[in-house]
Amino acid sequence: MNTPTKITFTRIIMIALLVVGLFVIAFIPNLTIPDIGNSGINWLYFGVFVFFVIAAFTDFLDGYLARKNNQVTDLGKFLDPIADKMLNDSVLIFLLVPQAYALNQRRDNLALTILAVCVILMIARDLTVDGIRFMAAKKGEVIAANIFGKVKTVLQMIAIPMMLLNDWPFRYFDSAWPEALQISNIFMYLATIMSIVSGVIYVKQNIKVVK
Numbered sequence: 001m002n003t004p005t006k007i008t009f010t011r012i013i014m015i016a017l018l019v020v021g022l023f024v025i026a027f028i029p030n031l032t033i034p035d036i037g038n039s040g041i042n043w044l045y046f047g048v049f050v051f052f053v054i055a056a057f058t059d060f061l062d063g064y065l066a067r068k069n070n071q072v073t074d075l076g077k078f079l080d081p082i083a084d085k086m087l088n089d090s091v092l093i094f095l096l097v098p099q100a101y102a103l104n105q106r107r108d109n110l111a112l113t114i115l116a117v118c119v120i121l122m123i124a125r126d127l128t129v130d131g132i133r134f135m136a137a138k139k140g141e142v143i144a145a146n147i148f149g150k151v152k153t154v155l156q157m158i159a160i161p162m163m164l165l166n167d168w169p170f171r172y173f174d175s176a177w178p179e180a181l182q183i184s185n186i187f188m189y190l191a192t193i194m195s196i197v198s199g200v201i202y203v204k205q206n207i208k209v210v211k
Contacts, residue, residue: 001075004066008079011058015086018051022094040166048091049164055087056157078137081149085126088156092119095163111179115163118192122156125199132202136209146205148198155194159187 001009025031025044033044062080066072096116129149162184167174170183179185203210 002066002071002073003069004062004071005073005076005079007058007062007065008076008083011055011062011083012079012086014051014055014058015083015090018048019090022048026097039168040171041168042166045164045166048094049161052087052091052157052161052164059084059087078133081133082130084153085130088153088160089123089126091160091164092122092156095119095160111185114180114185115188118188121192122195125195129199129202132206132209136206139209141209146198146202148194148201152191152194152198155187155191159184159191162187 033042035042036046059080062076066076096112096119162168162170167182167184174182
């Protein structure tokens with residue numbers, strides 16, 4: 001196993017630890033997590049933000065090293081998009097837990113409903129794409145992520161940190177806007193649209209695997 005693949009495996013382990021940690025925190029009775037001073041940024045969400053940025057950097061790093069050192073492998077092409085989806089989908093689900101954490105309790109019902117729809121659509125897309133990828137793997141084929149999927153991932157990796165930081169720094173001028181139209185939400189809508197578009201293109205390009 002080469003270095004880029006080891007980094008990808010490390011990212012998968014990090015995500016698993018994050019999920020377990022958040023699960024444990026969710027069941028601590030009467031837990032109240034404060035904001036960072038008057039910033040409006042919740043400490044727990046800031047911690048997840050730091051984790052997300054580190055994990056996202058490892059995504060860039062393994063791809064960079066694989067291309068630079070000519071270490072692109074079928075295993076790497078198979079695992080890397082799965083690790084990306086695990087990271088993004090885990091944090092997206094975390095953003096939908098309004099009762100457990102202070103930040104989402106401040107979101108209005110419309111914004112939460114739209115966010116829920118976006119998360120469901122993006123996860124449904126990922127499940128569809130992964131299903132096709134697993135069917136291809138059973139036939140000895142490895143399907144790498146296409147450019148549209150990579151754009152989707154980039155948009156998610158922009159939108160998710162903005163949501164974790166409670167629309168910072170844009171809330172200094174869009175705080176008076178309806179929450180559903182704030183900048184962080186708009187980026188989430190763009191990520192959702194690209195997720196659907198890339199999923200349709202992915203299915204169309206690989207329909208032979210399904211047939």
